[in-house]
Amino acid sequence: MSAIRLLVLGAVRQHGRAHGYQVRNDLEYWGAHEWSNAKPGSIYHALKQMAKQDLLIAHEVAPSTAGGPPRTEYEITAEGTREFRDLLREAITSYDQKMDVLSAAIGFIVDLERSEAVALLRQRVAAIEAWRTAVTEHYVPEDGPEVLGHIGEIMRLWVHSADSGAEWTRGLIDRIEGGAYTFAGEGEPFVGVLGEGDENPYATGLPDPGDDH
Numbered sequence: 001m002s003a004i005r006l007l008v009l010g011a012v013r014q015h016g017r018a019h020g021y022q023v024r025n026d027l028e029y030w031g032a033h034e035w036s037n038a039k040p041g042s043i044y045h046a047l048k049q050m051a052k053q054d055l056l057i058a059h060e061v062a063p064s065t066a067g068g069p070p071r072t073e074y075e076i077t078a079e080g081t082r083e084f085r086d087l088l089r090e091a092i093t094s095y096d097q098k099m100d101v102l103s104a105a106i107g108f109i110v111d112l113e114r115s116e117a118v119a120l121l122r123q124r125v126a127a128i129e130a131w132r133t134a135v136t137e138h139y140v141p142e143d144g145p146e147v148l149g150h151i152g153e154i155m156r157l158w159v160h161s162a163d164s165g166a167e168w169t170r171g172l173i174d175r176i177e178g179g180a181y182t183f184a185g186e187g188e189p190f191v192g193v194l195g196e197g198d199e200n201p202y203a204t205g206l207p208d209p210g211d212d213h
Contacts, residue, residue, distance in 0.1 A: 003036040003100040006091060008046045009084040010108045012056060012074050019061070019071040020044050030107060036100035047074055055080035088112070092120040095127040095165065110190070114176060114183040121173050125166050132162035 011023045018026075024043050032038040051058040051074065059073045076084070089112075091097055091105035109117050135158050175181075182189040 001087065001090060001094070001097060001101055003032075003091075003098070003104040004038055004042050004046050005050070006084065006087040006101070006104045006108070007032055007036065007038050008043060008050065009055065009076060009080055009087070010104070010111070012047075013076045013081065013084060013111075017059065017073045017075045019073045020047050021071075023047065023074075032100075032104070035103055047072075050080065055083050084108075085111075089120055092117075093123040093127065095124060095131055095162075110181055110183050112183060113185055117183060118173055118176055121169050121176070125169050125173075128162050128166045128169070132159060132166075135159060135162070 007027055008023060011026045012018050014026075015022060020043065024040055027033060027036075027038045027043065047056065048058075050056045054077055056074045057077055059075060061071050061073050088105055088108055091101045092109065094101075097105075112120070135155065176183075
């Protein structure tokens with residue numbers, strides 16, 4: 001699973017309608033260009049591809065009063081919303097996703113109801129624990145990983161990653177059950193998107209041909 005589809009669908013959904021540069025600006029605001037494959041070319045490609053797949057509607061808009069080329073604004077469809085939610089749920093529950101996918105999912109977790117978010121995170125813990133058990137039962141020698149020399153450090157890395165991932169997830173569950181954050185149906189959630197004209201202190205400032213479309 002690639003993080004870019006979840007990130008782009010989620011960013012467009014939060015705006016209602018957004019042109020490509022707005023989506024790029026939001027993702028740079030979140031630092032996603034550093035921890036994921038959300039580079040400008042990937043963002044604009046994803047927007048165009050998902051419009052062809054009927055996950056987004058592309059609206060051609062007139063040039064700005066300041067001049068310049070017309071831009072395309074994107075709006076998420078009902079099918080796009082279903083895709084977004086499916087990707088979000090998969091990213092939360094799958095223990096073997098890359099860090100960028102999990103990071104994207106956490107960025108949109110409040111789009112779910114609190115009870116569902118907790119249930120999905122509990123599924124994640126269970127999957128991590130099952131995977132850890134499989135590693136320790138079938139791959140770690142009875143006398144410990146040190147009998148494999150430095151190769152045993154791979155197994156230590158796996159087990160440590162499982163333990164730390166489960167610990168972090170349990171902590172998040174505790175915070176959510178303790179009332180942290182505003183989830184769907186609870187009121188106005190925190191939305192980390194920039195308004196039109198807001199300065200982005202984390203923008204790369206590097207131009208891209210897609211910025212004009």
